[in-house]
Amino acid sequence: MSDFDAVVIGAGNAGLTAATTLQHAGLHTLLVERHNIPGGCATSFRRGRFEFEVALHQLSGVGTEDQQYTLRSMFDRLGVGDTLEFVQEPDLYRAVVPGQYDVTLPADWAGAVDALEDAFPGNRRRVERFFALVKDIVLGYIAVMRKTPAADVDPVFFRRALRPFKDVLDEHFDDPRITSALGAYWPYLGPPPSRLAFQEMALMLYAYIEFKPWHIRGGSQAMSSALLDSFVAAGGQARFNTAVEAILTERGRVVGVRFDDGQEVSARDVVSNASLPVTYAMLDDVVPTAVRDDLATRRIGVSGFVLHMGLDASPADLGFTTSTTFVNTDMDDDRTYASWHSLEPARGICISSYDVEPIGFAPAGANHVSLMTLQYSDAWEKVPPAAYARTKFAYAETLLDLVETTLPGIRDAIEEADVATPLTHARYLGHPSGAIYGYEQDRTHSWLFRNSERETHVAGLHLAGSWAGSGGFQPTLEAGHRVAQRLLRARAA
Ligand SMILES: Cc1cc2nc3c(=O)[nH]c(=O)nc-3n(C[C@H](O)[C@H](O)[C@H](O)COP(=O)(O)OP(=O)(O)OC[C@H]3O[C@@H](n4cnc5c(N)ncnc54)[C@H](O)[C@@H]3O)c2cc1C
Missing domain, CATH: 3.50.50.60 (FAD/NAD(P)-binding domain)
Structure with a gap:
């Protein structure tokens, strides 16, 4: 017994x-x-x-x-x-590359088409075709998961599902700004669009647009x-x-x-x-x-670097219009991915405000915000222990530099801050290299x-x-x- x-x-x-x-x-x-x-x-x-x-x-x-x-x-x-x-976010995200584009995508198909057409005029038909393909891929995926005979699955699934996401974007669009804005979610998965199977991104876009993004009170x-x-x-x-x-x-x-x-x-x-x-x-x-x-x-997957902040200012004071904002220095996602093995200044961040739609983590008039970039642990494992605290706060400053390009005033509003590196995630989770999604x-x-x-x-x-x-x-x-x-x-x- x-x-x-x-x-x-x-x-x-x-x-x-x-x-x-x-x-x-x-x-x-x-x-x-x-x-x-x-x-x-x-x-x-x-x-x-x-x-x-x-x-x-x-x-x-x-x-x-x-x-x-x-x-x-x-x-x-x-x-x-x-x-x-559950607390619903009305928008998928605001995506910004300073000097290139600044677009907010609502979490609904028609609204996202309109927003992309407003930001990049002349692309309506292309975006509609792209979203129709996203839906076809998801239907194909569901059919395969249900063990539907291959002959009964839409052949578009077999032709496109495992193509790199970037190739599929490039087939639809000739403006790199729109492919960058549509691909902003790629760090949620890890590999850059040039290596990411289209199916993975199609499933993610479908999940968030059709069933909406949520926080939890x-x-x-x-x-x-x-x-x-x-x-x-x-x-x-x-x-x-x-x-x-x-x-x-x-x-x-x-x-x-x-x-x-x-x-x-x-x-x-x-x-x-x-x-x-x-x-x-x-x-x-x-x-x-x-x-x-x-x-x-x-291959062990990626970890993350997070700057958690308690800000003594409301989201509106700081210019937040969405709970989730992606800011990238440029549109070179492969270079950003390569930079995750180094301590070069952050090239792309996900900014989350938990008080645009409040979840109860900040007092009234204040704002809990986190800035996150993905990173592998190798660069952090080489930092001598005596230099660790200095290095992590210096690196956090590079995330602040990037957020200030889009949401100025955050640095001055910081009341509380804490930093998590890949080594922090390894220590708290017990996972090799602090990997947050497991393997690649x-x-x-x-x-x-x-x-x-x-x-x-x-x-x-x-x-x-x-x-x-x-x-x-x-x-x-x-x-x-x-x-x-x-x-x-x-x-x-
Ligand atoms: C900073 C950060 C941001 C993220 N952002 C997102 C996001 O926006 N969206 C998203 O979908 N995902 C996100 N993720 C990833 C997501 O949180 C994880 O993939 C998911 O939560 C992992 O869940 P899990 O069930 O694998 O367990 P884990 O969360 O990995 O937990 C494993 C548990 O096992 C325990 N454990 C390990 N070894 C032992 C042992 N020997 N004995 C007892 N206990 C042990 C650990 O202490 C830990 O509590 C993020 C992760 C992090 C860290």
Whole structure:
């Protein structure tokens, strides 16, 4: 008789939805988290009068009351649907390259066409054709996912889905400003448009335009805490400040875990929300050859640099018109991507204001804003410890220089500030190189060629989260629920 039916390692998005799904289905479940709060990336922290959102810029997958999408029903099933309050952003984003363009795209198809036509006259038909292709690709993707026979899938899907996003943009437009403005979301995925499969960007644009971008009142921490509360209310047990250091096996089958204080608990199933390298390093058995071969050909993905700020000025005082703003120094996305391996001044930032549509993180008249650029950890690993604090604040100044080109006055309004580097993310998440989306989010790592989530090659071990699939909020929340449902089906069989 085991101590638990299942142990879930890590209380990130996928760990929380997996644990809550299992416990609600009647499996006696233990959730173990090395940090002192639930959420992984999906957390917040306080500085002075402000609460700072760690990670959530725009949540996809919610949908409106009238046109609901998958997360709403999943949250209902997990008992948190009535607890969470979603805050809709009316716009996708404002995209700016100083001296080149400044355009705001509303989160609806017709409004986005009008905005692009206003900013770049003469392109209406081209934008309409491009958006029609986006919709066709999404329909093709859904058909393939549903295992529709290839002959019945629109051939445009097979011709275009895996083409580089940049090629598809260049087929439609001859003005680089419009391709730059339409591609502003690429850092949400990682690879630049020249390497990003069109399908990935089509899915993202469709998700945000059709089902809208959202914030959560109380931030992503409110969601993480609600999931934890639901898990505990259903009888689940949670341990914080506790790392799992070993996954115990007998004759190739999982039998439990050992914590960092030496205590062991037995369980028939273990779901890991930790990274794949950490998970397999914890295995007290030989790592299966198929897994070793897979991991050896992986590339660790990108991390991020964030300047969190509490500003003593309202969004209107500072000229904010949208919750999300992208500012790039120029339109050379490949150069920006290359710069993520260095400490050269930031070339592109995502600016999030959490008070244009307030989520309750700043007092009235103030504004919580974060500036973020993606970065790999290699440049930061070379910084000597004695120079680390100086280097990170000097680098943060380069993000401020960039934001001041578009939203002047922010620097003077700073009341509280904190900085997170790739090393910060590595320390808080326990992930190699502080990667925030897991492995590189490119075609070679996609579900087309790998299926880490389904193929652990160790009986009783299950993987859920960004490292076993796609990174980002919606994918990981759904992954935990999906993996738990698969586990339940296997136990019932
Ligand atoms: C600054 C930042 C901005 C981001 N912006 C966005 C965005 O706008 N939109 C978006 O969709 N995504 C964004 N992301 C990415 C997104 O947040 C992540 O991809 C997603 O939250 C990862 O979820 P996960 O389930 O993989 O778990 P993670 O959040 O990676 O959490 C894993 C958990 O496992 C725990 N753990 C690890 N090892 C052990 C162990 N041995 N024992 C116990 N516990 C362990 C960790 O402490 C952690 O809590 C951002 C991330 C960051 C950091």
